[in-house]
Every structure is written in C-alpha cells, then in structure tokens.
Amino acid sequence: MNFSQFLLILRARQRVIWITLVIVVAATLAISLLLPKTYKGTASVLLNYKGVDTVTGLAMPGQLMAGYMATQIDIISSKNVALHVVDSLKLAQNPAVIAQFNAATGGEGTVRDWLADLLLKKLEVVPSRESSVVEISFSGSDPSFVAAIANAFAEEYQRVSIQLKVEPLKKASTYFNDQTRQMRDVLEATQSRLSKYQQENGIVSLDNRVDVESNRLNDLSQQLVMAQSQSMEATSRQRMAQGASSLESPDVAQNPMIQNLKIALGTAESKFAEISQRLSQNHPQYISAKAELDKLRSDLAAAIHVTAGSVSNNAQILQQRESAIRGALAAQKSKVLELNRTRDEMGVLMKDVESAQRAYDATSQRFSQTSIEGQAEQSDISILNPAVPPVVPAGPKVVLNTVLALFFGGLLGLGLSILLEMLDRRVRSERDLFDALQIPVLGVIAWQAPKRRRFKSLKSVLSSRLRLN
Known part of the structure; x- marks a missing residue:
C-alpha cells in the first residue's frame, strides 16, 4: 500500500473517520462536564541536607548521595507519614469516615490503614529540577481539605525525618554508653596491673x-x-x-x-x-x-x-x-x-594503659557527640511554601481533554477506516486492480459518479405518498 492508496482509502472511509471523531469528542466533553471539580493543594519543602553520618561522624556533601532525593520522596509517600497525618488530623475519629469504612470494607482491617491508603492514592510528590525543593500535592473536591492534607503531609514528613534521624542517634548513644563503660573498666584494669607491677618491683622512676x-x-x-x-x-x-x-x-x-x-x-x-x-x-x-x-x-x-x-x-x-x-x-x-x-x-603495661586511654577518650567523645545530636530536635527540612485553599479547580481540564479527544479520536477513526478496508477490500485505483488480478492494466476510463440529490429524492417520495393519500 502506497501513499496514494492510503489517501484513497481515507477519502472513501471519511464518513467513518468523522463519525468516530465526533463520538469521541462528544463523549469526552460530556464526561468532562459531568465529572465533579477537583482541587489541588500544594506545599513546598526545602531539603537542607548536610550529609553527616550518624556512626562515623564524617561530613559528606549532599550531591554525593545519588539516591538522597529519591529516598526523601519515598519517605514522604510512605504509609508511616500517612498514618501520622491521619492521627494528627483525627480523621479516624470521624463517625462519617467510620461509616464509609464499614460500608467499603465490611469492617475488615483498621480505619487508620484504610484512610492512609486513600490519602496516598491522591498524593503526588514532585521534586524540582536541579534544586532541593520538593512539592507535595493532594487532590480532592474540598479546597480547604486538600490544603490541610498537603500541609499535614509536609509537617509530618518534617517530624518523621527528625524521628528517623534521632532514633538511630539514640541507639548509637546507648551503644557508645555501653562501650564507654567497658573501655573504662579495661582502663582501670590496665592501670591496676601497672600500679601492682610498680609496687612489686619497687619502681618509682x-x-x-x-x-x-x-x-x-x-x-x-x-x-x-x-x-x-x-x-x-x-x-x-x-x-x-x-x-x-x-x-x-x-x-x-x-x-x-x-x-x-x-x-x-x-x-x-x-x-x-x-x-x-x-x-x-x-x-x-x-x-x-x-x-x-x-x-x-x-x-x-x-x-x-x-x-x-x-x-x-x-x-x-x-x-x-x-x-x-x-x-x-x-x-x-x-x-x-x-x-x-x-x-x-613495664613499657608493655604502659602501652596497654595508653591504648586503653585513647580508646576510652575516643568512645567518650563519640558518646558525648551522639548524645547531644540525639537530643537535638532540629530538622534539615523546612517548609518553604505552605499550601493554601485553591480557588481555581485543577480538574477536569475541558480544553486539554478536548484537544486530546480530537487527537486520539482522529487516530481511532484512521484505525477503524484501515480495519474496515482490510475486512472489505475494494478496487479504488489501477494499482489495486493490478495487485488483485496480477495482470497489466491497458487503460483507465475517467468516470465520476453523479452526485446524489438526497433532498430532491426525499421530496419526490413524500409528494408521491401525498398523492396516493
């Protein structure tokens, strides 16, 4: 099939194309107009990442952490943050929500998990390009509700990030505390052995x-x-x-x-x-x-x-x-x-004492550092722009849907016309005749069918029926 044959097929099947296009566009417009209006609340958070390891205490630039931004997006869209949002807004205590939960699940599961899953389905987290700003968006039918949910996700993400940073530090602080005690016992034992050896040998200097x-x-x-x-x-x-x-x-x-x-x-x-x-x-x-x-x-x-x-x-x-x-x-x-x-x-004993002293000093220093960091309730995440109740609905987008309907309706019409042509192949040019019969074409008669006068024939039929009556 060459391009001229393709154009002839489209010309012959143009009625199918136009009907399909009109149906798709009309259906899209009807659905877009019938759908309820949705609003989107967006809150922006800024990630001020310093890159301090909680175990070694070494500083690392944030750009060296390849998966840092993806990790933060996963944290924002995690069920843990969604459960904190449900608890902070007390959504699980609303009788209407409980009734909807019972009707939807039949009482299986918990209201908190059900609400968290629903919130995550309408949540959208988008990072900005070449920056540390993340936009948290939530869609719904109530402008005030979507703004409150977006702000709640931003605030709970901030709290959860503090919790994720503080809890390992507290565990590390407990570990270093135990290690400090052990190192102190080892230091006291080595010092006791050194003192006993000096007393037994009468060593002053x-x-x-x-x-x-x-x-x-x-x-x-x-x-x-x-x-x-x-x-x-x-x-x-x-x-x-x-x-x-x-x-x-x-x-x-x-x-x-x-x-x-x-x-x-x-x-x-x-x-x-x-x-x-x-x-x-x-x-x-x-x-x-x-x-x-x-x-x-x-x-x-x-x-x-x-x-x-x-x-x-x-x-x-x-x-x-x-x-x-x-x-x-x-x-x-x-x-x-x-x-x-x-x-x-005595030199061996003194070296043991020095080694134990250095280990005790290093462990004690790390214990002090982790204890201070574990008690600090400071977050590296700041809320840049809190969400406000939107005035203009975010959807449905009638113009965009209409444009998409025109594009996809046209593609669908073309596909249907090609499909119908394949099911009912007709001769529309000398090339089709040659392909079908595999014999040379000697000549072509230029003939055009007369135009049908649909309205005139309809008028004659009606007049004949009136005469009969």
Missing part, C-alpha cells in the same frame, strides 16, 4: 634508675680496665723482684734503704780488702771488719727480701681488686639487664 645503673656500669668497666693494667704491671714487677736478678728490679734498685746498704757494703768491702792485705785473719780488726761486712750483706739481703715481699703483696692486692671489680661489674651488668627487662615489661 624507672628511667632515672636505669640511667644511674648504666652510668655505674660504665664506671665499673673503666675501673676494671685500669685495675687490669695495674695488676699486669704489678705481676711483672713481682716476677722481676722475686727472680734471680732481683737487684735489677726497679722497685728494689730505687729503694733508698737498699741504696744506702749497697753504699755501706761497698765501703765495708773496701775497708775489709785493705785490712786483709795488712793483717792476718786472727787480728781483731780483721775479725771486726769481716763481721761488719757480713752484717751489711745480711741486712742487704733482708732488705731485698722485704722489698720483694712488698712488691708481691702489692701485686696480690691489685689482683684481688681486679677480681672484686670484675665481680661487681658482672653483678651490675645483671642488675642493668634485669632493669631493662623490667622496663620492657
């Missing part, structure tokens, strides 16, 4: 004590080095003083008594040599000089022995001092190691 003992350990280490060097020197001197060449020992050679005895011995030996050359062995002077020489030699040997013993005693004293310092150093090292172990254990 561990760091100062460790510093003092460490300094003492360093002093003992230095003293041990000095004692070892002195002991080694004294041992070498002892070996020289007690050896065969004791006179070569510096301690023996530098002794004033031994030096005097060596001088006196030399003098006595010279004197004895002179006397031995002049006198015989039985001479009294010879015997006296020899006795004096022997006495000096005996005194020198005794002085050397005493000096060597003194050097030996000094070496033993230095060795004992070295051993004592070494023992004190080992004891001090053990003491310092024990103090380090004590400090490590």
Whole structure:
C-alpha cells in the first residue's frame, strides 16, 4: 500500500473517520462536564541536607548521595507519614469516615490503614529540577481539605525525618554508653596491673634508675680496665723482684734503704780488702771488719727480701681488686639487664594503659557527640511554601481533554477506516486492480459518479405518498 492508496482509502472511509471523531469528542466533553471539580493543594519543602553520618561522624556533601532525593520522596509517600497525618488530623475519629469504612470494607482491617491508603492514592510528590525543593500535592473536591492534607503531609514528613534521624542517634548513644563503660573498666584494669607491677618491683622512676645503673656500669668497666693494667704491671714487677736478678728490679734498685746498704757494703768491702792485705785473719780488726761486712750483706739481703715481699703483696692486692671489680661489674651488668627487662615489661603495661586511654577518650567523645545530636530536635527540612485553599479547580481540564479527544479520536477513526478496508477490500485505483488480478492494466476510463440529490429524492417520495393519500 502506497501513499496514494492510503489517501484513497481515507477519502472513501471519511464518513467513518468523522463519525468516530465526533463520538469521541462528544463523549469526552460530556464526561468532562459531568465529572465533579477537583482541587489541588500544594506545599513546598526545602531539603537542607548536610550529609553527616550518624556512626562515623564524617561530613559528606549532599550531591554525593545519588539516591538522597529519591529516598526523601519515598519517605514522604510512605504509609508511616500517612498514618501520622491521619492521627494528627483525627480523621479516624470521624463517625462519617467510620461509616464509609464499614460500608467499603465490611469492617475488615483498621480505619487508620484504610484512610492512609486513600490519602496516598491522591498524593503526588514532585521534586524540582536541579534544586532541593520538593512539592507535595493532594487532590480532592474540598479546597480547604486538600490544603490541610498537603500541609499535614509536609509537617509530618518534617517530624518523621527528625524521628528517623534521632532514633538511630539514640541507639548509637546507648551503644557508645555501653562501650564507654567497658573501655573504662579495661582502663582501670590496665592501670591496676601497672600500679601492682610498680609496687612489686619497687619502681618509682624507672628511667632515672636505669640511667644511674648504666652510668655505674660504665664506671665499673673503666675501673676494671685500669685495675687490669695495674695488676699486669704489678705481676711483672713481682716476677722481676722475686727472680734471680732481683737487684735489677726497679722497685728494689730505687729503694733508698737498699741504696744506702749497697753504699755501706761497698765501703765495708773496701775497708775489709785493705785490712786483709795488712793483717792476718786472727787480728781483731780483721775479725771486726769481716763481721761488719757480713752484717751489711745480711741486712742487704733482708732488705731485698722485704722489698720483694712488698712488691708481691702489692701485686696480690691489685689482683684481688681486679677480681672484686670484675665481680661487681658482672653483678651490675645483671642488675642493668634485669632493669631493662623490667622496663620492657613495664613499657608493655604502659602501652596497654595508653591504648586503653585513647580508646576510652575516643568512645567518650563519640558518646558525648551522639548524645547531644540525639537530643537535638532540629530538622534539615523546612517548609518553604505552605499550601493554601485553591480557588481555581485543577480538574477536569475541558480544553486539554478536548484537544486530546480530537487527537486520539482522529487516530481511532484512521484505525477503524484501515480495519474496515482490510475486512472489505475494494478496487479504488489501477494499482489495486493490478495487485488483485496480477495482470497489466491497458487503460483507465475517467468516470465520476453523479452526485446524489438526497433532498430532491426525499421530496419526490413524500409528494408521491401525498398523492396516493
């Protein structure tokens, strides 16, 4: 079917199209005029969303919450808000409403739920584009009633939003309160363990004590080095003083008594040599000089022995001092190691106390914050424009309905004409003849049917009947 065939069909079926169009438009006008007038009350609310999480306390811009506006629309159109509206306006206590409920449901269910469902059916929530304003509209036959319902939905939405924000904060406040108590008990237990450990080990100031003992350990280490060097020197001197060449020992050679005895011995030996050359062995002077020489030699040997013993005693004293310092150093090292172990254990306890203190402070801070926010009855939603009783009815819209009736009536007429043509296909052009017979068309006779004179034929029929009468 080409466009020319389509136009021929419309021309042939124009009566169907016009009749259908007239019927649809007339029915639409009749229905629009017979329908009762409806009014729409609209209240505007402004959403000042700050985006503060109730658990973490972090702030988030409202534009990052993709479903925030859709969530608020769902809250406004929720049954919870509708039930609050029913309770605030006391609609369920009206005897007429109760009678309508009994007649409609037979007493099944509750009046509150029935009214809430009816209100939600006539409620319309429309968000504004690129803004945080939401329009709450309610339609009905009474202007004052629709305005009151729209305002009630806006106010109850504000209260419900506060309730939805406050109730999680109250629950979070209770949770943080319990956690604060637990953290306080943990902090007290860790502090008690730390205090008990300090009392058992007699710790007043561990760091100062460790510093003092460490300094003492360093002093003992230095003293041990000095004692070892002195002991080694004294041992070498002892070996020289007690050896065969004791006179070569510096301690023996530098002794004033031994030096005097060596001088006196030399003098006595010279004197004895002179006397031995002049006198015989039985001479009294010879015997006296020899006795004096022997006495000096005996005194020198005794002085050397005493000096060597003194050097030996000094070496033993230095060795004992070295051993004592070494023992004190080992004891001090053990003491310092024990103090380090004590400090490590105490450091662990102190870290436990610090961790418990930080956890308690953080929990206490969150508890205070949630308690304050849970008690604040401030809403992020403001009523921008309250609804007023409308003067002009919102429906039915006669002009709009008529325009729509013209459009859809025309479409319906076209559809009916095409349907009738498909059910009763006729030849309206040479193309139809070719499609039906599948033979070429040799020629076309341009013929037009004479116009029917409907009114003239009707007049002739009436006149003939009158003549017969």
